[in-house]
Amino acid sequence: MSSYSIKDLEQLSGIKAHTLRIWEQRYNLLTPKRTETNIRYYDDGDLKLILNVALLNDNGFKISKIVSMSPDEVRQEVMKLTDRSLTHDDQIHALTICMIEMDEDRFDKVLTTNIIKLGFEQTMLNIIYPFLSKIGVLWQTGAINPAQEHFISNLVRQKLIVAIDGQVPSLGGKKFLLFLPEGELHEISLLFASYIIKSKGHKVIYLGQSTPKHDLDAVYDLLEPEYILTVITTSPSIEFAQDYVNNLARKFSKSTIFVSGYSVTGQDMVFDKNVHQFNYIREIKDALDEIEQEMIEK
Structure with a gap:
């Protein structure tokens, strides 16, 4: 399991660290863990939650509404949004969640849907590259573990090889x-x-x-x-x-x-x-x- 600082959460979700701290205090949205030296950190579950919250919030859900929803309700709303949304940021959020959960079927579905709608080249340029850039920084700092990085890279690599073979x-x-x-x-x-x-x-x-x-x-x-x-x-x-x-x-x-x-x-x-x-x-x-x-x- 990976550990994340609040700055890591900010970078991956787009939600400012200041806002995350307010939501922690006001809604008990997150409960940070602490190391033996009392340094705050967050785990994969926290990151997945914040990515889901960011996606819903960006699509008009108020934070007060989101915190009243069950985890299953949040997941269902997120899946409905990513299935119908063409917003690049929404798709990048969806891929990031797939990475955390190591959900190959969902990752493949998100990629395939975007390739059908946008074409392979535009999916690479507007979704895959920004996504890889976002997680690449965290992988280099150790916030994302090598297994997650290899999981994603190999799935993208498979898609590329299939696309290349078709030319x-x-x-x-x-x-x-x-x-x-x-x-x-x-x-x-x-x-x-x-x-x-x-x-x-x-x-x-x-x-x-x-x-x-x-x-x-x-x-x-x-x-x-x-x-x-x-x-x-x-x-x-x-x-x-x-x-x-x-x-x-x-x-x-x-x-x-x-x-x-x-x-x-x-x-x-x-x-x-x-x-x-x-x-x-x-x-x-x-x-x-x-x-x-x-x-x-x-």
Whole structure:
């Protein structure tokens, strides 16, 4: 079971810590636990309650009404709301609750419903990415346990693989080599980039997680892709990312290299002219539009 500070609850629910404390005092909404050193904390049940309260409150339920409802009544109202609501925040709340409960069936239903209504790409951009960003901070600080993070990542990964398999490259498409550096395991953004690239008719050579340098070199020499894309989140770390990308630029000087990820974005790095940095993985779409325009002009 995870433990959360009141700031964690604020970040995940969107309800200010000050408001949560007022609701604690006025309605006995929460009963914080205390560590042996008398530090207040909250558990999974508290987080689930606050997420449900936030969802109902955002949809017009007064807090005085919510606290008078039974847990089952709250759950039923939340399920009805998330089944019919297209609000992105509501769907993110629903996914967060599924994560806490590790409810695979409900998680799959929420995702599938959004994909049907919004399309796969918009579901990823407007719901999955904000959701992963929200829980990612808490996972890094230890507020969310690794089992919950792996549970969610694997379910999203399954959806991405199915979506990728449904894309067919065209005969005139370019070759893109996608990989993660050795030690890098955060694959969601790379998979999503693969989906977008294939949806535009290009060929993807996908090497995936923690690619050894000699394997990368061998595949490059064999297939000579026009473009290379990698995402650097934790490996190599920020202090080594500049040198790593510089080495890629020199080694694969005949290709255009796209880089993104926490270790390179917002770090004020200067790269060789064959390297293009994405602050957000969605920017790959703009690059693909430029490539398509160049292909038309030729």
